[in-house]
Amino acid sequence: MSYFNSLYLFLILPIIVIIYNLIPKGRRYYLLFVNLVFYFIIGNKLIIYLLLTILSVFLCGKLMNKYDNEKETLLKKENDRTLVNGKIKKKRKLVLLLCVLLNVGFLFTFKYLNFFSSNINLLFELLPINCVINVPQILAPIGISFYTLTAFSYIIDVYNNKIEASNSFVKVALFISFFTQIIEGPFTRFSETADDLYNAKKTTYDMFCSGYERILYGLFKKIVVADRVNILVELIFNNYTTYTGAGVLLGVIGYVIVLYMDFSGTMDVVCGTGELFGVKMPENFRQPFFSKNVSEFWTRWHISLGSWFRDYIYYPLSLSKPLKKLTVKSRKVLGNHYGPLISGTIALFVVWFLNGLWHGAGYTFLFFGMYHFVLIATGNFMNPIIIKICNYLHINRKNIFYRVFQSIKLTCLVIIGELFFRANTLKDAFAMFSRIFTKFNLTNTNFLEIGLDVYDYVILLLSILFLFVIGLMKEKGINVREKLNSKKTWIKWTILYLFILIIIIFGAYGPGYVPVDPIYADF
Amino acid sequence: MKWYIRLFLFCFILFCLIQVLSILFMPNKSNLSQFGVYNKTKYELLSEENDTIDVIFLGDSLIYSSIIPAYLYNKYGFTSFDCAEPAQTIDNTLKYLKIAIESQHPKVVFVESDVIFRNKDNKIRRRNYMNRELKNYFPILKFHNNWKQIGQGQSVNALKGYKINIKTKGIRKDVLKQREGIKNSNNKSNIIKRNKKVMQEIIDTCKKNNIKIILIDIINYGNWSYERNNAVAEFARENDTVFLDTNLIEYEKKIGIDWSRDTKDLGKHLNLNGAKKFSDFIGEYISEMNIVEDHRNDEKYSQWNKAYELYLKKILK
Structure with a gap:
């Protein structure tokens, strides 16, 4: 799929924009629907991995938020602020690590498994060790490198307290899956585009x-x-x-x-x-x-x-x-x-x-x-x-x-x-x-x-x-x-x-x- | 002025400009009034001078990827045209044939046999359908490159239906071995009754107009089987028609296709290298039939020399 398809640019996109503007309320849901349909058309069943990525960063963000909120309660119980902070930080780190590991796992499996296994096979051949690792050719979800890194930026920023974890799944999903950027980027930050996407302003003539x-x-x-x-x-x-x-x-x-x-x-x-x-x-x-x-x-x-x-x-x-x-x-x-x-x-x-x-x-x-x-x-x-x-x-x-x-x-x-x-x-x-x-x-x-x-x-x-x-x-x-x-x-x-x-x-x-x-x- | 009226006005003026340009860029404008803009874009053959085409190739992408009319003319002297479109259905094959013989009296018509197996509504046809239709309504999108011929007299359709593709995506050696291993079979694929009937009408139309018809299966990888071959061969026998299956190993060797170099998409279609080889094969085959003339020194066919020159410019030597 190319963004330069004339049909997409001059028929489908204007139709998407027209419908977007005709909807009086809840344009954000429509935009999310468009994002998911777009991805489903280009990626078919592999959309499941995109959804898993979105879900994982959303839940991990929420969990980090929850730990932060527990801080005050813990401080009341234990007066040692350093100890409490240490405990909270540890928990948040663990959540971040799990989230990153899961998504790096997807990325590695789809993009790098074949490369590494073929290199290991080459090494076996040179040594020589009679062993071959057979890895089937796997079709990678389109844009996986882009949306995974975009998702990481969100969860790392939450971890570093640069942004607050969003309570809205729709907002996080809109941010990661915006149809125009999911194939070739650019990598955006949550603070840059999420509000615009969520607010879903009407298109003006000038825009x-x-x-x-x-x-x-x-x-x-x-x-x-x-x-x-x-x-x-x-x-x-x-x-x-x-x-x-x-x-x-x-x-x-x-x-x-x-x-x-x-x-x-x-x-x-x-x-x-x-x-x-x-x-x-x-x-x-x-x-x-x-x-x-x-x-x-x-x-x-x-x-x-x-x-x-x-x-x-x-x-x-x-x-x-x-x-x-x-x-x-x-x-x-x-x-x-x-x-x-x-x-x-x-x-x-x-x-x-x-x-x-x-x-x-x-x-x-x-x-x-x-x-x-x-x-x-x-x-x-x-x-x-x-x-x-x-x-x-x-x-x-x-x-x-x-x-x-x-x-x-x-x-x-x-x-x-x-x-x-x-x-x-x-x-x-x-x-x-x-x-x-x-x-x-x-x-x-x-x-x-x-x-x-x-x-x-x-x-x-x-x-x-x-x-x-x-x-x-x-x-x-x-x-x-x-x-x-x-x-x-x-x-x-x-x-x-x-x-x-x-x-x-x-x-x-x-x-x-x-x-x-x-x-x-x-x- | 309201913004949507402004937008509509902008699009309307643009539409008019594109239509005017479309007319300006059409090849051989002399036939314009006779057939109209729409037909000439969809049925490119209509741009050719009347009674100048000796051989017509009807069918799908295998035709327009494998047969180069300008190359055939230069090497063998006869004129031909690829009347093909992606995943052409048998109904469209018949339609194109009927339209073609209104202005041309070809000696031979080749029909790609794959059309007989194709359902009216299939995935490949649906793919890019809108883009294709867009080109039919806005011919400038198809003939935009004719600006290069401005000032050189009447513009000429250099490719005559052929679609150049220089990309190479060859087949790995281990896959090639599998092809050689295909076992002969006596089974036959099923041909839809309706399609048989339409194909019979194609054959009858040709015979009525004194045109030799040949069913051809153009060499490719993956879409061929002995079962299909058997089915078409039997149909051809029943209808007293020649069937030329260039997928058989004997022809494959004669054509000399190197599947690691001569295909653009893992064997589904030939690239320019492969098309030249296949055109050589078909050129010799037609020449041996002794029913077409050599027009290379005939003044009436001078535009074909120009077409060949333009073709040479277009291809990547």
């Missing part, structure tokens, strides 16, 4: 227009750009040995474009849909290629995943007792900059290992995670040295040329990372990487024989230029949609008609095109 404008923008990215470049990407990644290094490089650059346009386009559709129901979804992309370094890149690309790992893995690990002790010790030996970096790097390693694994059960994904870990860790260690070198060479680091240099360097590093991310196997990834340098041969590369004709290249260049300008405007704080909506109706409509017709005419759909499968829906 409707603004939501659909955002959806159209996402559609443009996906259908005009991503699906067009995807022909080339499919061809090169599946037959890289028949192409020169220049061809392979084009394929890899193409993949970065596909990934960005597909995923950020999906997020536009998701956020636009959210607006139709009065829900402000968090942004998942913020012009990532304008970043200065890899560290910053990950605060602009798949932002909600990065912040999830930061808040629920990196910080708790960095602030854990053993790492705190290590920081104190290393600070004495290595000084104030490098000292804390040691424990930070350990936490960073765990984050990127899990980040790689979250993307998929495969070595290419683990390599992708480790690659970014090395880049960020190296950046952290090298930063003072680079500043010193720049100062020594009198290079102004805020200079436009230096900023452009940084962006190009970052883009190159991202491209290499995505090559490993997309390649069919690690072996293929290394072979493609080496081919770029050993068989580059630009003169022998006919770029018109890799699936795209001159017209396609022209459309691509113009589209990317258009998106770049919009990105630049956003970067400068200009709200393009607000500007558009403030125009006179006939100007606004002309622009919208033009945009729609451009998507219809220049979209890469129909015979000869290979639409991008929802990439992140697999994670």
Whole structure:
């Protein structure tokens, strides 16, 4: 199921919105019903796992609340506040642990069991031990990685007393199962969307227009750009040995474009849909290629995943007792900059290992995670040295040329990372990487024989230029949609008609095109 | 103005714009008044010049995934058209045939034999039904890519019903072994009585119009069995018709399909590589029948050369 299905976007979704607005009371129940029906259509019987996740976090949250409420009664019985607090904390921790274990169990079984069992079998074969673990291929509930982590954010926030556990099952269910975000995210926090979902405001004309404008923008990215470049990407990644290094490089650059346009386009559709129901979804992309370094890149690309790992893995690990002790010790030996970096790097390693694994059960994904870990860790260690070198060479680091240099360097590093991310196997990834340098041969590369004709290249260049300008405007704080909506109706409509017709005419759909499968829906 | 009136007005103007563009983007507009927009989108064959098609292939996705008319023309010189749609029912096969022979006088008609086993209402047909219908009502969605032909004279339908698919999703070796292990059987699958009757009408229509009809089962994985083969073969014998089952191992070897490379979806359909191989097979088969002419040097068929050039641009070499 893709959010870009025209029937879904222009018939089913408007019908859902119309009915939503016709209901005078209890819109939240209707929205929950829509969420569950949507999930049932795409996931069929596997909806049971989604329901179990919702139920488990809801009940565990309630239980934590109950323990908190018992505190006063216990304090009356036992005067030792520390003892009571300790007891309550222990109980709450146990509940959290059970909840996390149950849901990690689902996640592991559906996503990682096959990967680990095949690796154990490989190990048995190498040793050699005459034993084979047979694990049947299991169909994973769609969006399991997304909704499980979203559910964790709720229960961990309740545990950390950042939010109060909700007494409403409907509210928790709405938060975890919102149909527009369940397949590809973004990861939301209970404090961000739950109230909007629960309050279920009526859609106003402005909300409707603004939501659909955002959806159209996402559609443009996906259908005009991503699906067009995807022909080339499919061809090169599946037959890289028949192409020169220049061809392979084009394929890899193409993949970065596909990934960005597909995923950020999906997020536009998701956020636009959210607006139709009065829900402000968090942004998942913020012009990532304008970043200065890899560290910053990950605060602009798949932002909600990065912040999830930061808040629920990196910080708790960095602030854990053993790492705190290590920081104190290393600070004495290595000084104030490098000292804390040691424990930070350990936490960073765990984050990127899990980040790689979250993307998929495969070595290419683990390599992708480790690659970014090395880049960020190296950046952290090298930063003072680079500043010193720049100062020594009198290079102004805020200079436009230096900023452009940084962006190009970052883009190159991202491209290499995505090559490993997309390649069919690690072996293929290394072979493609080496081919770029050993068989580059630009003169022998006919770029018109890799699936795209001159017209396609022209459309691509113009589209990317258009998106770049919009990105630049956003970067400068200009709200393009607000500007558009403030125009006179006939100007606004002309622009919208033009945009729609451009998507219809220049979209890469129909015979000869290979639409991008929802990439992140697999994670 | 009330917001819902504004919204309605916006959609109405958009609808008009799309309809106007649809007309502008239709291939071979000269036939437009004769058949109307709706028919030409659904029945693409109607875009072709009258009396220019030698061979018509009727059937389901197996047809439009496996036979490349532009490629056949370039290599063998005869013209053909894939009159196919996903999970085509036998009623639609008959309907398409009747519509086709109003403007064309083909020498041969191939009918994919799977249609004889298909119920009127089936899952595959229901899938994407609305999307398909949307394209029929808004032809721009089907012919939008014709903007590339602006300024090059009359636009040409390059694919002639074929649907390119370059994806490869091959079959694992261990699964391939299972296929070789399929045992011959004397049992027959059941053909619905009604479907038999419609197929007989298809055969009669062809015979009445002096068209040779051949039932064909196009090579694929998973949807074939000896039981099905036996049933169609018996039906063909009873109706004095040729049945060409390209799923038999002898044909499989002749066609040279490599199931690890030539399929887009684990053997259900061929990809571009596979389609070229199958087109070669069918091209030779038709040429050997000696009932179609070579039009490659005929001025009347010059648009087919253009179609081939466009096809080459579309496919991924």
